[in-house]
Amino acid sequence: MHTPAVEPAQLLTVPASAPALTGMFPEELEAELASWGEPRYRAKQILEWVFQKRARSYADMTSLSKALRTRLESTHPLHTMRIAAVQGAKDTTQKFLFRLHDGRYVESVLIPANRAAFGEQSDRRTICVSSQVGCAYDCKFCASGLAGFTRNLRPDEIVEQVLQVEAHSGERIDNIVFMGMGEPLANFTSVTRAIRIIQAEWGIGIGARHITVSTSGLAPQIKKLADFPLPVRLAISFHGATDEVRERIMPVNRKYPLDVLMEALAYFRDRKKQKITLEYILIEDVNDQPEHAAALARRARSIQAKVNLIPYNTVEGLPWTRPSDLTQDAFLAILESGSVPATIRREKGHDIDAACGQLRLKQEIAEGRFPEQPPPIL
Numbered sequence: 325m326h327t328p329a330v331e332p333a334q335l336l337t338v339p340a341s342a343p344a345l346t347g348m349f350p351e352e353l354e355a356e357l358a359s360w361g362e363p364r365y366r367a368k369q370i371l372e373w374v375f376q377k378r379a380r381s382y383a384d385m386t387s388l389s390k391a392l393r394t395r396l397e398s399t400h401p402l403h404t405m406r407i408a409a410v411q412g413a414k415d416t417t418q419k420f421l422f423r424l425h426d427g428r429y430v431e432s433v434l435i436p437a438n439r440a441a442f443g444e445q446s447d448r449r450t451i452c453v454s455s456q457v458g459c460a461y462d463c464k465f466c467a468s469g470l471a472g473f474t475r476n477l478r479p480d481e482i483v484e485q486v487l488q489v490e491a492h493s494g495e496r497i498d499n500i501v502f503m504g505m506g507e508p509l510a511n512f513t514s515v516t517r518a519i520r521i522i523q524a525e526w527g528i529g530i531g532a533r534h535i536t537v538s539t540s541g542l543a544p545q546i547k548k549l550a551d552f553p554l555p556v557r558l559a560i561s562f563h564g565a566t567d568e569v570r571e572r573i574m575p576v577n578r579k580y581p582l583d584v585l586m587e588a589l590a591y592f593r594d595r596k597k598q599k600i601t602l603e604y605i606l607i608e609d610v611n612d613q614p615e616h617a618a619a620l621a622r623r624a625r626s627i628q629a630k631v632n633l634i635p636y637n638t639v640e641g642l643p644w645t646r647p648s649d650l651t652q653d654a655f656l657a658i659l660e661s662g663s664v665p666a667t668i669r670r671e672k673g674h675d676i677d678a679a680c681g682q683l684r685l686k687q688e689i690a691e692g693r694f695p696e697q698p699p700p701i702l
């Protein structure tokens with residue numbers, strides 16, 4: 325593992341209101357360019373530079389006039405964030421720390437092909453992206469929520485994570501999971517816009533079936549996602565199969581208790597005709613006992629979901645510990661004997677759910693930012 329020094333803080337001079345190019349749809353760019361007197365085909369040409377030819381600046385777009393490039397630069401910045409640090413080696417899981425235009429940080433994680441990613445051995449290169457700066461949902465095992473919520477990411481800031489990690493690694497990514505910092509369904513508009521751009525032929529071109537949205541269980545937004553026309557996949561940060569256990573570690577359960585959540589999941593399953601994944605972090609003496617496994621098996625069976633078990637990885641400043649291998653095996657055996665498809669993810673470097681957010685937290689604390697208070701959600 326290595327961690328390059330974070331570059332000196334430099335804010336990009338981007339007006340907060342400027343819609344960055346990588347968050348725009350072709351028809352929006354077309355309309356804007358038409359109002360400048362440019363031909364319709366110009367939008368297509370520009371988006372080809374961005375997504376197919378992967379131009380890193382407007383200066384690279386040599387088929388455009390200098391005047392047009394200058395105007396675009398001042399109205400629709402191409403890149404508004406940059407990689408501030410990378411942790412991990414090229415052939416292992418790598419964490420990227422991004423500095424945003426307002427000096428905030430988010431993280432992405434790149435998991436190489438042929439490694440177990442999110443419960444499945446995959447020949448795909450997977451990126452785990454963030455959807456918010458911080459998080460309001462305060463799950464008790466998670467570093468992302470430790471400093472509270474700062475703001476939603478814009479669509480371009482989500483798309484950029486994919487483009488920049490690809491540029492840095494020199495590899496095309498073909499699988500995306502919204503399991504980084506933030507609750508993606510609390511930023512529904514930006515996340516779904518980013519998904520449309522990521523999956524579009526004119527965009528990054530990663531099919532929606534290779535995009536997974538992971539939520540802590542916002543029931544109304546799960547139904548909204550079920551009605552979203554693209555076949556994205558759904559994963560739930562489940563972590564407790566009774567209200568008592570779940571409430572202890574996930575305050576969101578007070579607002580959307582399990583019966584409400586299960587009803588929304590059944591709706592999603594019926595609309596999308598897909599298997600939902602229940603993510604379950606095994607925490608010693610909290611949710612790792614045989615009765616917890618039996619309750620989880622019942623819940624999973626009721627919606628034909630699969631379960632991905634993740635033995636807890638220590639997070640600095642949090643009190644939880646990982647159960648023994650014996651306890652983990654016993655838990656898995658109960659699921660399997662209950663006919664629930666289940667996997668266990670033991671490779672440490674890949675256990676990024678709980679650890680996600682730590683890199684950003686350290687950086688923000690180093691810069692003297694104090695944790696902000698999460699807004700009330702209940």
Ligand code: SF4
Nearest residue numbers: 459462463466469506
């Ligand atoms: S697990 Fe997800 S929803 Fe919960 S605090 Fe962490 S980032 Fe937020």
